[in-house]
């Protein structure tokens with residue numbers, strides 16, 4: 001019988017999370033911005049690195065790759081179109097991979113917006129509700145927020161987020177930063193009457209008060225509380241209009257773009 005899998009949270013830099021997927025023996029790392037904390041976690045848990053998975057080209061997601069490859073030569077999975085020289089297994093929408101060393105199949109989604117070639121990894125096997133639906137989404141979807149648009153258009157990012165929102169509600173969302181509380185403060189400003197949002201604000205404030213991660217969240221929680229998945233909710237449209245940030249008759253992409261720009265200066 002295959003060994004069961006778990007995901008280790010490895011904090012790095014100021015607010016990054018690096019994810020180590022392992023079965024107690026073998027491990028694959030997602031977005032190793034820094035090699036040091038990963039090598040330390042591998043040693044501390046007696047794990048053998050078998051693969052590197054990358055979502056996009058930013059340094060705080062790939063900076064540790066040379067150190068890890070010096071430690072052990074493993075395949076490097078990553079986006080086909082994001083200009084990462086270290087990638088040995090280029091991936092794009094619809095690809096499926098079996099992660100070396102692990103009983104783990106992941107499918108790949110193109111989620112452009114934050115960068116042009118950003119991809120996400122989805123574990124879809126297992127039954128609903130058994131905790132085996134996972135999403136590794138880099139800097140696309142965050143706890144109660146979304147990534148900045150460095151290379152893509154608002155339409156691309158809105159479509160990417162809509163694609164993630166179609167995953168099962170119980171999908172665990174492993175994003176790459178602890179930005180949740182700051183995102184929730186913005187969400188509270190644009191949709192203060194949202195009860196699910198108020199509950200989340202309380203729960204996640206308590207977690208951060210004792211230095212616990214708020215990540216992973218779930219797609220269900222994000223759909224209920226993340227303004228960037230709710231840009232067309234009447235209450236949010238009203239807030240945008242009241243703040244003078246949305247012209248009458250604007251479409252869903254315009255609403256998303258206005259929300260994203262508002263957050264940039266919030």
Ligand SMILES: [Zn+2]
Nearest residue numbers: 056058114139
């Ligand atoms: Zn990034």
